[in-house]
Amino acid sequence: MQLAGTPAVVRNDAVLDLNWRLGSPDAAIGVDFFSVRWSGKIKPLYSETYQIYTSSDDGVRVWVNGSLIIDSWVKQSGTERMGSINLQAGQLYDIKVEYYENQGDARAKLMWESPSQLKGTVPSSALFLPSAS
Ligand SMILES: [Ca+2]
Numbered sequence: 001m002q003l004a005g006t007p008a009v010v011r012n013d014a015v016l017d018l019n020w021r022l023g024s025p026d027a028a029i030g031v032d033f034f035s036v037r038w039s040g041k042i043k044p045l046y047s048e049t050y051q052i053y054t055s056s057d058d059g060v061r062v063w064v065n066g067s068l069i070i071d072s073w074v075k076q077s078g079t080e081r082m083g084s085i086n087l088q089a090g091q092l093y094d095i096k097v098e099y100y101e102n103q104g105d106a107r108a109k110l111m112w113e114s115p116s117q118l119k120g121t122v123p124s125s126a127l128f129l130p131s132a133s
Pocket of ligand 1: 057058076101102103104105106
């Protein structure tokens, strides 16, 4: 829960839609009491207000462009959370998602929706590595 220490595993995920069920992201990580930090950039297609959604088990926090828009750092089972932010088409924004698993099932999903696009998982085409510019 503290996201402390040297990461046990570092990797790239194309999308943030992961369901570890009773397991963990990697054999090097125990099935309970682990945490994940995703860092990268997100590029919207439209200039409008976006709703950013998470569905997670357990805790989750999301920052976009430095603003904490979802703050749900609690035990929960597959709970959906939502935050809103105004974005400009084609611009790359920093995004950071932190997650922790307490016990039992573990999963995390990042979705978005705007007046011009249906709610769905943020696609890999809209996500970039932190070094993108
Ligand atoms: Ca859990």
